[in-house]
Amino acid sequence: MGARAPRRRAPGDAQVSVAGTEVDPASPVLPDVARAVGADGHEVLHPARDRYHEVVDAHRQAGFEMLADLTAVDYLAHPGRVLPDGVAPARFEVAAVLLSVSGRRRVRVRVQVPEDDPVVASVWDLYRGAEAMEREAYDMFGIVFEGHPDLTRILMPEDWEGHPLRKDFGVGRVPVQFKEAPGPR
Amino acid sequence: MGLEDLQHNFLTGRIEDLVKWARRNSVWPVTFGLACCAIEMMAVGAADFDISRFGMEVFRASPRQADLMIVAGRVSQKMAPVLRQVYDQMMEPKWVISMGVCASTGGMFNNYAIVQGVDQIVPVDVYAPGCPPSPEMLLHAILTLHEKIRTGAITRRRGAPAAAPEELAGWVPERPDAVRLGTPK
Amino acid sequence: MTPDSPTTFTRETAEGAQEMASRAATAPAELQREVGSVLRLPEGTVVDASDVDVERGDDETMIINMGPQHPSTHGVLRLMMELDGETVLRTKPVIGYLHTGMEKTGEELTFQQGATNVTRMDYLSPLNNELVFALATEQLLGIELPPRAVWIRMLLSELQRVSSHLMWMATNGMDVGSTTMMIFGFRERELVLAFFEKTTGVRMNHNFIRPGGTAADLPDGWEDDVEVILDNVAVRLDDYDELLTGQPIFRERMEGVGAISAEEALALSATGPILRSTGVSWDLRRAMPYLAYDQVDFDVIVGTYGDNFDRYAIRLNEIRESVRILRQVLERLPAGDYRVQDKKVTPPPRARIDESMEALIHHFKIFTEGYKVPEGEVYVAVESPRGELGCYLVSDGSSKPYRLHIRAPSFVNLQSLPVMMHGGLVADAVATISSVDPVMGEVDR
Numbered sequence: 001m002g003a004r005a006p007r008r009r010a011p012g013d014a015q016v017s018v019a020g021t022e023v024d025p026a027s028p029v030l031p032d033v034a035r036a037v038g039a040d041g042h043e044v045l046h047p048a049r050d051r052y053h054e055v056v057d058a059h060r061q062a063g064f065e066m067l068a069d070l071t072a073v074d075y076l077a078h079p080g081r082v083l084p085d086g087v088a089p090a091r092f093e094v095a096a097v098l099l100s101v102s103g104r105r106r107v108r109v110r111v112q113v114p115e116d117d118p119v120v121a122s123v124w125d126l127y128r129g130a131e132a133m134e135r136e137a138y139d140m141f142g143i144v145f146e147g148h149p150d151l152t153r154i155l156m157p158e159d160w161e162g163h164p165l166r167k168d169f170g171v172g173r174v175p176v177q178f179k180e181a182p183g184p185r
Numbered sequence: 186m187g188l189e190d191l192q193h194n195f196l197t198g199r200i201e202d203l204v205k206w207a208r209r210n211s212v213w214p215v216t217f218g219l220a221c222c223a224i225e226m227m228a229v230g231a232a233d234f235d236i237s238r239f240g241m242e243v244f245r246a247s248p249r250q251a252d253l254m255i256v257a258g259r260v261s262q263k264m265a266p267v268l269r270q271v272y273d274q275m276m277e278p279k280w281v282i283s284m285g286v287c288a289s290t291g292g293m294f295n296n297y298a299i300v301q302g303v304d305q306i307v308p309v310d311v312y313a314p315g316c317p318p319s320p321e322m323l324l325h326a327i328l329t330l331h332e333k334i335r336t337g338a339i340t341r342r343r344g345a346p347a348a349a350p351e352e353l354a355g356w357v358p359e360r361p362d363a364v365r366l367g368t369p370k
Numbered sequence: 371m372t373p374d375s376p377t378t379f380t381r382e383t384a385e386g387a388q389e390m391a392s393r394a395a396t397a398p399a400e401l402q403r404e405v406g407s408v409l410r411l412p413e414g415t416v417v418d419a420s421d422v423d424v425e426r427g428d429d430e431t432m433i434i435n436m437g438p439q440h441p442s443t444h445g446v447l448r449l450m451m452e453l454d455g456e457t458v459l460r461t462k463p464v465i466g467y468l469h470t471g472m473e474k475t476g477e478e479l480t481f482q483q484g485a486t487n488v489t490r491m492d493y494l495s496p497l498n499n500e501l502v503f504a505l506a507t508e509q510l511l512g513i514e515l516p517p518r519a520v521w522i523r524m525l526l527s528e529l530q531r532v533s534s535h536l537m538w539m540a541t542n543g544m545d546v547g548s549t550t551m552m553i554f555g556f557r558e559r560e561l562v563l564a565f566f567e568k569t570t571g572v573r574m575n576h577n578f579i580r581p582g583g584t585a586a587d588l589p590d591g592w593e594d595d596v597e598v599i600l601d602n603v604a605v606r607l608d609d610y611d612e613l614l615t616g617q618p619i620f621r622e623r624m625e626g627v628g629a630i631s632a633e634e635a636l637a638l639s640a641t642g643p644i645l646r647s648t649g650v651s652w653d654l655r656r657a658m659p660y661l662a663y664d665q666v667d668f669d670v671i672v673g674t675y676g677d678n679f680d681r682y683a684i685r686l687n688e689i690r691e692s693v694r695i696l697r698q699v700l701e702r703l704p705a706g707d708y709r710v711q712d713k714k715v716t717p718p719p720r721a722r723i724d725e726s727m728e729a730l731i732h733h734f735k736i737f738t739e740g741y742k743v744p745e746g747e748v749y750v751a752v753e754s755p756r757g758e759l760g761c762y763l764v765s766d767g768s769s770k771p772y773r774l775h776i777r778a779p780s781f782v783n784l785q786s787l788p789v790m791m792h793g794g795l796v797a798d799a800v801a802t803i804s805s806v807d808p809v810m811g812e813v814d815r
Contacts, residue, residue, distance in 0.1 A: 039746040039748045042749065067639050073775075077766070095747075132781060157262055174295055220811050224494065228559075259468065298471035317573075317575065
């Protein structure tokens, strides 16, 4: 392929950290935030809602270069979930998965968001990739992300009413032969 | 169209056959691939299944130049007005094949987001079941459409039954376009 | 609403606030994205607010709309572009035209049925979707798979990668103008799909990789079938190399077009060939191995310039690497069970249902009520042909997922499209969209 052949990395090449800082897997960032270990072996942090942005920022500076995923969960039908001590359950949870390319590990940050005030800080200023993910969480759950540049619906039509992934929004099934439409779960 | 007002005699009967032959041997589809069925539709257009032998390999991007809309895939609420707009832009005579179960009835997605059958929006001539229909099934649907073009009287008003009531031996179609298989011409 | 009265659909395809607004109506923070999305750039490359020409009047630029029905948008993607002549300034993808409510549907289906739902998200590599869902469920269940199941999954996953990249090469070739490549790509793909039909029963949307293993064992004679595929693909890849890679028109159209830097890609959470084309050697199969990828030998293909040509070269060579992995799997696939022998999770073989009451009851319970999965939440990711495909699965102890979220790589990769298209020509927009390789099924879910 000539001079522009892609450079192939052999399995033994050292990983270069793009951010310039290495992540030390042994030392947890911000040890005073409640944490647990998830079923997948990843560390899960449970900061309070007002510390969420600070926690994500601290991780970003510690070498977590990428926001892998940001989503929300509605715990209306499952209020009795297991949480670490000191973390009060709320109706919604925003879960962000941070990825360290240089350190090859993930961390999950879960924030409790109450039903009467579904507002949480946006991490768009830290990770630009959060833009579409937060828009989807807003569209599907109605959680408002403060500081997001363009918080509009992304998957549903513009004039849609309601937030489909909430537990009190029915699946919208049409009754067909042999199968009645079920109520909400 | 002038042919619509003609009473059939020998000459215009032959012209009608000629027109129908021309129409069914060069049905040009409009590119309306939505989801997984679109991939099978592309496979039909490729070399292994080859709709070029039916004169249909030219998928027109502009609906003004197309005769057939193969709705290949699930139609979401946001896409429904777009579908109708594209259908309205097509010139008569035009046909619609509803490819796949999602386009025919909503398929496995009986929920808030999917229109339960594209016949809620446009009139459909042939339904092709499958998830996705294999290319052979789509070819069968296309050949059924060709048969429909061949046997349907073009001077018939849309909405009137295909055969005269005395030929149907008492069978009454539920939908005016329905054809009883085996009905003598 | 009768179909024959067109006046009932007078609503235009306008999405209001989701569309691109004129420059006067757009906030400066959003206009800044025209120039770049990375914060904390090194000294000397800091984005100056005065770089953004907010004073450029609305009558100098034109906002055009591409899609959602368009042959080049790889599905129902709607792109609004602001043009200054032929130069693209801002781009805004409007998505949602294929939103199927799959995450909501996933909450209504049991874990055994879940694969039928997720497999239709990324419909060009359905087995990868099933794989990530099955891995997440198995982590919650806490079961470990027999080695044969793991290697069968790896075989199917790599064959899926081959077929997806061949499909990409076909559509990319057609987008750039080479219809021959379209026909060639589909020809190879038919070989792989014929093997899938023999093994799983269907050409697409297989519902074959289920929690606990796979639905059935590989058919007799599969080694010969896979060898035929590998031999043919290896030879014809050289044909494609000759057709496209050295060809001057192709190179002119792809080199330097749609470039993105490593910092931008990381900031925008781009993964897969987009991230690798910028020089970051990030492949989940190597960095955070799943299945048995740490036991096979393969290279991670990395580009240099982050442009369309790099992504083309990466995908072409990834097919070669997949062929290499497949040859190793062919030799080393172990014998044994193709699914875990846990009666509560795995349905019994059909023949046993006639003999044993217990087997009948287990079959009945698994297929009607479903098996209960312990409470918990997991995030599992695999390397799909488009990037990091993740599954965030929350279970409340019942037989249906409480929350099923699929982190779709195309959904996140689409955010890098405005950056890639900025400053380019309108005619390059099609090539750039194609090199991002979006699959709208997983973008919209």
